[in-house]
Amino acid sequence: MFALTAHAKAFQSPAEEAGKSVGQRLADDLTWTVPQRDQRFAHMDRVFPAHIVRRGGPVKRLKHGAGLSGVDVAAYMAAEHLAGVLVLQHGRVRAERYALGLTPGGHWTSFSMTKAVTDTLAGAALHNGALRSLGDDVTAYLPEMRGSAYDGVTIRQLMTMTSGVRWNENYTSADADNVRLYTTEAPPGKNSTVEYMRSLPREVAPGTRWHYNTGETDLLGVLLRRATGKTLAGQLSAAVWQHAGMEHDATWIATASGAAGEEFGGSGLSASLRDFGRLGLWVLDGGGATVPAGWLAEATTAQVKAGGAAYGYGWWPQPDGSFAALGIFGQSILIDAKRRLVIVTLGDWPEASGAAHSAARAAFWAKVKAAIDGERR
Numbered sequence: 001m002f003a004l005t006a007h008a009k010a011f012q013s014p015a016e017e018a019g020k021s022v023g024q025r026l027a028d029d030l031t032w033t034v035p036q037r038d039q040r041f042a043h044m045d046r047v048f049p050a051h052i053v054r055r056g057g058p059v060k061r062l063k064h065g066a067g068l069s070g071v072d073v074a075a076y077m078a079a080e081h082l083a084g085v086l087v088l089q090h091g092r093v094r095a096e097r098y099a100l101g102l103t104p105g106g107h108w109t110s111f112s113m114t115k116a117v118t119d120t121l122a123g124a125a126l127h128n129g130a131l132r133s134l135g136d137d138v139t140a141y142l143p144e145m146r147g148s149a150y151d152g153v154t155i156r157q158l159m160t161m162t163s164g165v166r167w168n169e170n171y172t173s174a175d176a177d178n179v180r181l182y183t184t185e186a187p188p189g190k191n192s193t194v195e196y197m198r199s200l201p202r203e204v205a206p207g208t209r210w211h212y213n214t215g216e217t218d219l220l221g222v223l224l225r226r227a228t229g230k231t232l233a234g235q236l237s238a239a240v241w242q243h244a245g246m247e248h249d250a251t252w253i254a255t256a257s258g259a260a261g262e263e264f265g266g267s268g269l270s271a272s273l274r275d276f277g278r279l280g281l282w283v284l285d286g287g288g289a290t291v292p293a294g295w296l297a298e299a300t301t302a303q304v305k306a307g308g309a310a311y312g313y314g315w316w317p318q319p320d321g322s323f324a325a326l327g328i329f330g331q332s333i334l335i336d337a338k339r340r341l342v343i344v345t346l347g348d349w350p351e352a353s354g355a356a357h358s359a360a361r362a363a364f365w366a367k368v369k370a371a372i373d374g375e376r377r
Helices: 007-011 022-031 036-039 073-080 113-126 155-159 177-183 192-198 214-228 231-241 273-284 295-299 355-375
Strands: 049-052 082-089 092-098 249-254 270-271 305-308 310-311 321-329 329-334 341-347
Touching: 022 177, 049 231, 049 270, 073 082, 073 092, 073 341, 073 355, 082 273, 092 113, 092 273, 092 355, 113 155, 113 214, 113 231, 113 270, 113 273, 113 321, 155 214, 177 192, 177 214, 177 321, 214 231, 231 249, 249 341, 270 273, 273 329, 273 341, 329 355, 341 355
Parallel strands: none
Antiparallel strands: 049 249, 082 092, 082 341, 249 270, 305 310, 321 329, 329 341
16 A cells, blocks of 8 residues: 555656655655646655555544635635635534645645644654653654764754754755755665754754754654654554544655655645544644643644744644644644634645745635624624
8 A cells, every 4th residue: 555556657757757766756846847736736645655544433524514704715725726725613614615626535735734743643652651751852762863963952842943953944945954854865774864864063052942944853753653663654543543533544655665664754744625624623622532631732832932933843823822734835724722713725836935825824814713703793
């Protein structure tokens, strides 16, 4: 089930079929054309090796509620080149729309929304005893990091991106660390994420500065694999996908086919629009018995200042008390406990990121909230 099928070759360019590593091909996704992304974002498990996140238990049925007055979902999707929008309130569907070939049974990639999921798995690992404490040093689980800039960095600092290690995250530069992480070859038998991250220099003392760093969530994924002895897909299945009423299995891009492959902790999870919504409902309801009591409340509130924003454990707290998981190209899950609201957007922005796109999304969130608030008057 892990291997690429013959049909997958239709999603690969000649260069990709010429022997590039999975990491090199993963870095290439920043240079795909919009039509290529429209096609491939819905079929990442055909482009790359992927592990399956198994669902389990009865499906959580999502009943339809009343529509949202004054919210033009179709216009927003067309303007921002989105594949899907789902609005759930009190567990009922208030809006659901698809485009770009995405269907209710199809998958779409999540990019850095995955970070919130990987950090949630750290909570599950704490709950089952695989991790002792977020205050443990990274080197307690990854001894190869001794002597590197990550020597003396804690798991919590890794999760809050406050390691103090120098890093350049840039989605338009081939020389950025978030590209070189995947294109730099590791010696045979060595973990490529560990080898690249241990080569980085320290810039400031650990815990003194937040700096966005996809590599640190990838490194957290390696740490969780070591601590639990299970793939990230297996951990996610056991912690969430078997308990949240998911309708479909999910997939998670890995370094290689088969159980030896390791998923990328910072990105790569694909699921259906409704199952991303069910993930939001699972978080909204507190996560059940697979994470410590109070874990999600801690994870989704501000742990550090992040420029002009705030950052939790993979989640972005919002000024009004809501919080979001965010990914490039228009992926997001907004959760608003006050309104019992979950908004999922899946898309393919023309650029990986941009202030105008973020502002349009924030405006859409505000319109949905205003429509709901207007119903109470």
